[in-house]
Amino acid sequence: MKTSKYGKVFDIRHFPMDMGRFVCNIFRLWFRPKKLDAKGNKYKGKIKSGAVMISNHIAMLDPVALISAFLYRRIFFFASEVVMGRGLSSALMRGMGCIKIDRNIADMEAIRTGCEIVKKGHILAIFAQGQIQRSGNFETFKAGGVLLAIKAGVPIIPVYISQKQHWWERKIIVVGDSFDCKARCQKKFPSMQDIDALTADLLSEMKNLKAVCEKAQGINSEDLGK
């Protein structure tokens, strides 16, 4: 079996997930993902360790877009009960790396599972808005991802996914600089105030990434309101 530094390329334990990645590879023909960094240049980095990837949620296929853009890594996702389904559907979704989360409560078990996953060196992608918001604006932005990153001691990778203006457009994915929560608040045990401040910083960074994305798409944000 071929081995990469990010884990075995094929691992029987992650067989459904790897089959999912194979399918997402086919979706690359549709998305043709174009990764940019926070300055609008081509993104040349690699995410090499465990991280929490925090992204906007603009369309149903956002998880597929992220997987197709970061094919070299296995990415886990939180998914609500509605998305997970029941029975065979739920088992399949779990096999493909989805972790059931109840958005209506403080889901301690999901957070604990998420922490274990990132501590093992995997990537956990969280849609901080909690639901699809096609406007691309951040009407809601939850602090759960920041909390998880602090608890697990891993960095946050902010990511902004574009909304295609035309079907032939490439999907633009803007990858922000790694956001180290503990280094930013410089405390061993950040308080709730620190978490709120970090969440506000992260939201500001996400808005910057959105601006970079719109510039790359040739969108003038002032025109969007007209």
Next chain:
Amino acid sequence: MTTIERMKTVLESVFDGEIDPATVKETDNLRDDLEMNSIAMLYMVMGLEEEFGIKFENSDFPTMNTVADVISCIEAKL
């Protein structure tokens, strides 16, 4: 230290001045009196897990409305 005293030290580090542990009473409601949202409750629970070496389940949360409820939950797990 008693359970409530240990819980107050956790509240002090989690809320860093926003909540005065000296004024916290067992009858205080977490949401109404201590103004905790779901994220704050989650963070408090994480701190309590580390302090007491226990694990909370999702089914514990609906029963934890007051400080006294949290203390009962902790003592049941010890």
